[in-house]
Amino acid sequence: MKYAFLSCLLLSVIFFSSCNSCNKPKTDIPVEPVKQVVVNPPTFSADSAYAYTQAQVDFGPRIMNSKSHEECAVWLIREIKKFADTVYVQKFEVTGWDGTKLQCTNIIASINPKASTRVLLTSHWDSRPWADEDTKDKDKPFASAADGASGVGTLIEIARAIRSKPISVGVDLFFNDAEDYGKGGNEDSYCIGTQYWGKNPHVPGYKADFGVLLDMAATRNAVFAREETSSFNAGWVLDKVWTNASTLGYSNYFSNQIFGPITDDHVYINQLTKIPTIDIIHLDHNSRSHTFGDYWHTHADNMDIIDKNTLEAVGHTLLYTIYQYDAEQKPQ
Numbered sequence: 001m002k003y004a005f006l007s008c009l010l011l012s013v014i015f016f017s018s019c020n021s022c023n024k025p026k027t028d029i030p031v032e033p034v035k036q037v038v039v040n041p042p043t044f045s046a047d048s049a050y051a052y053t054q055a056q057v058d059f060g061p062r063i064m065n066s067k068s069h070e071e072c073a074v075w076l077i078r079e080i081k082k083f084a085d086t087v088y089v090q091k092f093e094v095t096g097w098d099g100t101k102l103q104c105t106n107i108i109a110s111i112n113p114k115a116s117t118r119v120l121l122t123s124h125w126d127s128r129p130w131a132d133e134d135t136k137d138k139d140k141p142f143a144s145a146a147d148g149a150s151g152v153g154t155l156i157e158i159a160r161a162i163r164s165k166p167i168s169v170g171v172d173l174f175f176n177d178a179e180d181y182g183k184g185g186n187e188d189s190y191c192i193g194t195q196y197w198g199k200n201p202h203v204p205g206y207k208a209d210f211g212v213l214l215d216m217a218a219t220r221n222a223v224f225a226r227e228e229t230s231s232f233n234a235g236w237v238l239d240k241v242w243t244n245a246s247t248l249g250y251s252n253y254f255s256n257q258i259f260g261p262i263t264d265d266h267v268y269i270n271q272l273t274k275i276p277t278i279d280i281i282h283l284d285h286n287s288r289s290h291t292f293g294d295y296w297h298t299h300a301d302n303m304d305i306i307d308k309n310t311l312e313a314v315g316h317t318l319l320y321t322i323y324q325y326d327a328e329q330k331p332q
């Protein structure tokens with residue numbers, strides 16, 4: 001899963017230090033309203049996103065080298081082909097931190113693949129093999145409903161919605177693998193699929209105007225703070241998405257509090273591709289880990305914690321942002 005960097009230094013060195021005291025959200029920052037184009041995107045169905053999430057969980061934990069992982073990959077490719085124009089599949093082998101040879105699959109689905117103006121949406125689809133943050137059965141896998149399946153379910157539903165009301169900009173849905181096979185403070189042992197893709201893009205020289213990562217963005221009463229890595233690398237994207245969320249009435253989910261930087265897939269996208277990318281991720285300084293929800297890396301991460309209201313807030317906001325960006329590219 002992701003690893004929290006808790007910076008205490010000035011912004012210029014924010015990514016090179018950590019401390020336990022700085023992971024708490026800072027005082028809300030004033031965010032000036034940004035005048036943006038008003039659009040009417042297609043309907044996002046939370047029921048549909050929930051069903052796509054459930055379908056992945058039904059395969060069992062999606063751990064590399066397992067039957068459930070292979071079967072879920074086949075299902076995911078089949079489903080996203082219904083809504084995308086082109087689907088790229090990257091099969092690759094990497095060695096995990098423990099020496100295990102991992103058979104991995106990245107799936108990239110492109111809508112309007114010939115469009116030069118592009119938006120990247122991403123979520124990991126693998127499961128962590130161990131519930132190492134639980135108090136029991138720490139060596140056993142768990143459902144990874146929020147931490148993996150929910151982001152993928154949201155993106156599939158976004159693709160379905162776009163198919164119902166075509167746009168001009170290109171949209172790429174990147175389902176990255178091997179995100180959650182990491183260990184402790186070894187940051188680069190996480191986000192393996194994204195690191196591979198960043199060095200071996202599905203299209204040579206691939207570029208997008210901006211990107212959005214979804215991670216644990218589907219649980220009841222989730223709050224998405226303004227994570228500092230996102231703000232540092234893609235502040236304008238963060239402002240656009242958060243302003244749209246407020247416009248649509250979802251400010252109770254999208255908080256203006258600043259939260260310390262998180263090492264997640266967006267870090268490697270920003271570093272390796274220079275695509276300004278933000279992370280919509282549930283962060284909670286009052287939780288057991290002081291960073292992520294109490295369900296994080298435990299057996300409590302199952303369908304019981306997935307909330308359709310949260311799925312709606314995130315999916316609607318992203319669809320609105322995509323259609324707004326499409327409208328902004330046209331002569332006014």
